[in-house]
Amino acid sequence: MHLAYPAVLAALLFCTGLYGVLARRNAILVLMSVELMLNAVNLNLVAFDVWLRDALHSGQALTLFTIAIAAAEIGIGLAIVLAVHRNRGSSDVDRLRDTAETDAAESLPGDEDDTTGTEDQATAPAGKAKKAEATA
Amino acid sequence: MTTTTLAVLVPLLPFLGAATGLLLGRTAPGYVRPLAILPTLAAAVIAVVVAARQGGGPAIDASTRLTPTGSVPIDLALHLDGFAVLVAVLVGLVATCVQIYSTAYLRHDPRYPSYAALVSLFTSAMLLVVYSGDVMVLLVGWEVMGICSYFLVGHYWETPEARAASLKAFLVTKLGDVPFLIGLFALAADTGTFRITGILGAVANGGLDHPTLIALLLLAGVAGKSAQFPLHTWLPDAMAGPTPVSALIHAATMVAAGIYFVARLLPVFAESGAALVVLAVMAAVTMIGSGLAALAQDDIKRVLAYSTIGQLGYMSGALAVGDRGAAVFHLLSHGAFKAVLFLAAGVVIHAAGTNSLTAMSRMGGLARRIPDAYWTMTVALLALAAIPPFAGFFSKEAILVAAEHTALGERHVAPAAAGWTVLVAGLLAAVLTAAYATRLWLLAFRGRGAEAPDHGRQPAAMTTVLWVLAIPTIGFGLTVGVITDWFDGHSLTPSVTTAVLSTGVGLVGGLVTYGAWHHTMALAARTPAGAVVAHPEAEPALIEAEAMTHHTAGYGDAPGTPDPADPGRLLLGPLHRHAATGFHLDALYATLFVRPVQAAASLVRFLDREVVDTYVRGSGTGARWLGTAVRRAQTGNVQTYLSALLAGSLVLAIAAVVFANVNAGS
Amino acid sequence: MTLAAAAAHPGFLSPTGIEIAFVLVGVATIGAALITVTTKQLVHAALWLVVALGGLAVEYLLLTAEFIAWVQVLIYVGSVVVLLLFGLMLTKAPIGRSPDADSENRWAALGVAVAAAAALVWVVVDAFRTTWIDLDGPAHGSTETTGAFLFRQWVLPFEALSVLLLAALVGAIVLSRKRSKEQS
Numbered sequence: 014m015h016l017a018y019p020a021v022l023a024a025l026l027f028c029t030g031l032y033g034v035l036a037r038r039n040a041i042l043v044l045m046s047v048e049l050m051l052n053a054v055n056l057n058l059v060a061f062d063v064w065l066r067d068a069l070h071s072g073q074a075l076t077l078f079t080i081a082i083a084a085a086e087i088g089i090g091l092a093i094v095l096a097v098h099r100n101r102g103s104s105d106v107d108r109l110r111d112t113a114e115t116d117a118a119e120s121l122p123g124d125e126d127d128t129t130g131t132e133d134q135a136t137a138p139a140g141k142a143k144k145a146e147a148t149a
Numbered sequence: 150m151t152t153t154t155l156a157v158l159v160p161l162l163p164f165l166g167a168a169t170g171l172l173l174g175r176t177a178p179g180y181v182r183p184l185a186i187l188p189t190l191a192a193a194v195i196a197v198v199v200a201a202r203q204g205g206g207p208a209i210d211a212s213t214r215l216t217p218t219g220s221v222p223i224d225l226a227l228h229l230d231g232f233a234v235l236v237a238v239l240v241g242l243v244a245t246c247v248q249i250y251s252t253a254y255l256r257h258d259p260r261y262p263s264y265a266a267l268v269s270l271f272t273s274a275m276l277l278v279v280y281s282g283d284v285m286v287l288l289v290g291w292e293v294m295g296i297c298s299y300f301l302v303g304h305y306w307e308t309p310e311a312r313a314a315s316l317k318a319f320l321v322t323k324l325g326d327v328p329f330l331i332g333l334f335a336l337a338a339d340t341g342t343f344r345i346t347g348i349l350g351a352v353a354n355g356g357l358d359h360p361t362l363i364a365l366l367l368l369a370g371v372a373g374k375s376a377q378f379p380l381h382t383w384l385p386d387a388m389a390g391p392t393p394v395s396a397l398i399h400a401a402t403m404v405a406a407g408i409y410f411v412a413r414l415l416p417v418f419a420e421s422g423a424a425l426v427v428l429a430v431m432a433a434v435t436m437i438g439s440g441l442a443a444l445a446q447d448d449i450k451r452v453l454a455y456s457t458i459g460q461l462g463y464m465s466g467a468l469a470v471g472d473r474g475a476a477v478f479h480l481l482s483h484g485a486f487k488a489v490l491f492l493a494a495g496v497v498i499h500a501a502g503t504n505s506l507t508a509m510s511r512m513g514g515l516a517r518r519i520p521d522a523y524w525t526m527t528v529a530l531l532a533l534a535a536i537p538p539f540a541g542f543f544s545k546e547a548i549l550v551a552a553e554h555t556a557l558g559e560r561h562v563a564p565a566a567a568g569w570t571v572l573v574a575g576l577l578a579a580v581l582t583a584a585y586a587t588r589l590w591l592l593a594f595r596g597r598g599a600e601a602p603d604h605g606r607q608p609a610a611m612t613t614v615l616w617v618l619a620i621p622t623i624g625f626g627l628t629v630g631v632i633t634d635w636f637d638g639h640s641l642t643p644s645v646t647t648a649v650l651s652t653g654v655g656l657v658g659g660l661v662t663y664g665a666w667h668h669t670m671a672l673a674a675r676t677p678a679g680a681v682v683a684h685p686e687a688e689p690a691l692i693e694a695e696a697m698t699h700h701t702a703g704y705g706d707a708p709g710t711p712d713p714a715d716p717g718r719l720l721l722g723p724l725h726r727h728a729a730t731g732f733h734l735d736a737l738y739a740t741l742f743v744r745p746v747q748a749a750a751s752l753v754r755f756l757d758r759e760v761v762d763t764y765v766r767g768s769g770t771g772a773r774w775l776g777t778a779v780r781r782a783q784t785g786n787v788q789t790y791l792s793a794l795l796a797g798s799l800v801l802a803i804a805a806v807v808f809a810n811v812n813a814g815s
Numbered sequence: 816m817t818l819a820a821a822a823a824h825p826g827f828l829s830p831t832g833i834e835i836a837f838v839l840v841g842v843a844t845i846g847a848a849l850i851t852v853t854t855k856q857l858v859h860a861a862l863w864l865v866v867a868l869g870g871l872a873v874e875y876l877l878l879t880a881e882f883i884a885w886v887q888v889l890i891y892v893g894s895v896v897v898l899l900l901f902g903l904m905l906t907k908a909p910i911g912r913s914p915d916a917d918s919e920n921r922w923a924a925l926g927v928a929v930a931a932a933a934a935l936v937w938v939v940v941d942a943f944r945t946t947w948i949d950l951d952g953p954a955h956g957s958t959e960t961t962g963a964f965l966f967r968q969w970v971l972p973f974e975a976l977s978v979l980l981l982a983a984l985v986g987a988i989v990l991s992r993k994r995s996k997e998q999s
Contacts, residue, residue: 024932
């Protein structure tokens with residue numbers, strides 16, 4: 014079998030996951046995209062392990078480890094998302110903008126959903142105050 | 150101890166006093182007064198011992214090589230001749246008196262420690278100038294005096310007058326010092342040494358190639374330091390300093406340094422007849438102009454300042470006719486009586502609460518309030534007007550005799566033209582001197598009107614030194630027969646012709662002024678004038694500072710003083726307006742030098758503010774714009790950051806692959 | 816197991832047959848993945864993820880990595896996706912179409928992803944154009960082989976991994992525990 018087939022498939026899967034990570038708004042969907050990327054890597058590992066006929070089977074061993082680590086990662090990641098959701102009332106990645114460089118004089122266009130959002134209005138002024146302290 | 154060791158101690162002691170005073174001034178205020186007085190007093194006593202040991206004999210020389218420069222070496226040398234030891238005695242005496250006087254005069258001044266230390270440093274520098282046998286070392290003392298003078302004139306730096314005056318004094322004297330330095334180098338280049346003995350020896354052997362050039366260059370520095378026309382304008386303004394400073398620096402010592410320098414190097418100047426004529430003309434203009442100006446001044450200290458310029462003119466005249474004995478003799482007697490005049494003027498200002506003669510002439514009983522100042526000032530004014538038998542008479546006679554001899558061709562050191570110039574100007578100046586001395590005395594002590602305010606007795610420290618200094622004022626002239634040894638063995642006794650002539654013209658000047666005063670006194674009651682400072686009970690220095698500040702406000706500038714009772718106004722007639730402003734020299738200098746410099750400065754300011762700063766501001770604005778642009782990227786959205794990061798790494802990866810392929814292909 | 820046995824016997828499926836199967840399954844996997852990252856319905860995304868991951872398991876089988884394929888099905892399809900679904904439920908994700916499922920960053924994301932895909936595909940194809948995988952011979956990833964190499968050569972990392980999993984477990988519990996004190 015052509016090695017190019019699994020390699021190209023892995024590349025395309027990886028880029029699909031990449032798009033998902035960059036484009037999805039919900040944090041859980043971002044995690045799903047991360048899983049896609051991890052799987053693309055796994056496919057590569059397996060394909061190259063078969064091709065090289067490695068005596069130690071490093072590729073397959075690493076794939077197993079990656080799967081285990083991915084499971085751990087998804088557990089921790091979901092816990093974090095849940096904690097964020099509980100604190101902020103939202104699990105949208107692009108609303109968690111406490112590190113944005115803004116002040117009262119200059120409001121950025123992308124900043125509007127931060128201030129007009131209904132569920133995180135209580136937290137937004139607190140974030141602003143913190144920023145003001147930092148810049149003072 | 151040998152005479153040399155003692156002589157080294159003389160400048161060293163005040164210097165150490167100054168250094169300790171500056172160090173301990175803040176931490177141990179109790180030691181400031183002893184540290185100010187005792188080193189100076191000790192230096193004065195040692196100076197007397199040195200003078201006695203030297204005894205008018207041959208000059209004592211001692212030297213140690215200070216800097217082997219490779220070409221003309223610089224020596225730390227002493228050259229003790231009769232002039233040096235006597236001038237050192239005068240400096241020590243006046244400095245001691247001034248230090249004692251200052252303890253009372255500035256008794257509550259918070260800056261007294263630094264003041265006293267600067268006076269000590271100044272004394273040390275002057276003594277260095279006097280004793281030095283090497284012109285470069287002399288120059289060091291000369292410049293230290295200049296900077297001390299700057300600080301001391303600016304002692305009341307809170308007032309704009311004092312700030313302007315200190316700057317002016319510094320700049321004008323420096324203006325003279327530049328050619329002076331060049332002259333010294335030219336002199337050393339011609340003679341191959343900085344040692345005074347070496348220079349004089351070379352001159353005697355005809356080793357001087359450019360005598361006129363060197364003499365004129367040196368004269369510029371002398372004119373700056375000794376306040377001779379046309380660089381005299383700083384001295385009247387320097388009266389913004391405290392009175393003791395005026396007495397020490399601007400009467401007895403620093404201004405005498407120029408005269409003393411010429412006296413030391415007189416053979417150099419005598420090589421050039423042209424230089425002597427220039428010096429004579431300079432002296433004549435100075436004498437007459439300052440006499441006229443003194444007659445028109447309203448501020449008592451400015452009268453004395455112009456009088457100082459005039460007396461220094463006499464000394465220059467003596468040097469112009471090649472008689473350094475007479476010049477130094479007048480320097481000594483003038484130092485004594487002018488110190489008395491200034492210190493007494495300080496007492497008068499303290500008692501009257503004003504420095505305006507106009508206000509004093511409306512004030513009765515001032516003489517009764519301050520009898521010590523009254524009597525010593527009277528004596529000193531008589532000495533200033535050259536009335537026998539006071540000191541000024543003998544010293545001025547010596548000058549006139551020398552001028553007469555030169556004019557009549559009996560002395561051949563200097564051209565006859567210089568002699569005639571000095572003689573005629575000296576006699577004219579004698580009339581003016583007597584006139585302004587009389588005017589000062591009449592206006593200050595014979596005023597009528599409200600009683601002067603009673604401040605109680607003046608401090609003993611202030612009155613005692615007046616009497617101490619009055620002794621040489623009265624008696625120094627009478628020693629003329631004894632001290633001949635110290636003056637090259639040169640006779641200084643007056644001749645009958647000039648004595649009668651000058652005393653006669655002096656009496657005429659005084660009597661005419663008295664007549665004018667008698668005539669105008671009646672007008673005094675019609676134009677009341679008088680102002681007393683706000684804190685009559687304060688220490689004298691504060692009163693003086695306040696009087697200076699109020700002077701212009703109360704009386705306007707000198708030509709505008711509307712006082713018909715002033716005899717000077719009657720005597721000078723239309724000249725009064727010009728004389729009061731010092732013949733508009735300040736305005737002339739302002740037009741010629743100050744305005745162009747200011748215009749250039751404003752041009753530079755414009756270039757700096759508008760041109761250079763534009764670039765500076767532009768770089769700042771550019772950085773801010775850049776910062777604004779960059780901070781727009783900081784949206785806080787993690788996905789944006791990640792997109793940028795991945796795009797960047799992608800570009801790098803593609804670049805790496807492409808370059809790898811290109812390199813592999815080539 | 817049957818497929819692994821088939822791979823061990825040449826002729827049951829020709830190499831071209833394996834390739835055809837691989838490409839078909841690969842296309843399905845890519846399609847499912849694309850739908851996963853683009854669908855507006857969040858729960859559907861999770862379900863399409865199941866399809867994609869299952870497709871990958873088939874690919875593992877085609878590459879003779881049998882054990883990994885079952886692990887993939889067990890862990891990913893069985894647990895991870897269930898976890899993700901739980902996460903969606905717990906964060907009150909909207910059921911049905913949500914118009915704002917994609918952020919404003921999507922065009923930049925698309926650009927980066929397409930460029931990355933182009934670059935990677937170009938490089939990979941350029942590099943492995945002529946490389947063949949020899950799938951004949953004994954299976955590389957049967958359960959027996961896997962058990963042998965995992966517990967012979969890789970036993971120490973394996974144990975370390977168990978510690979890591981324990982730590983992740985504890986961490987997840989600590990993070991997701993409700994802090995009653997602070998909330999009151």
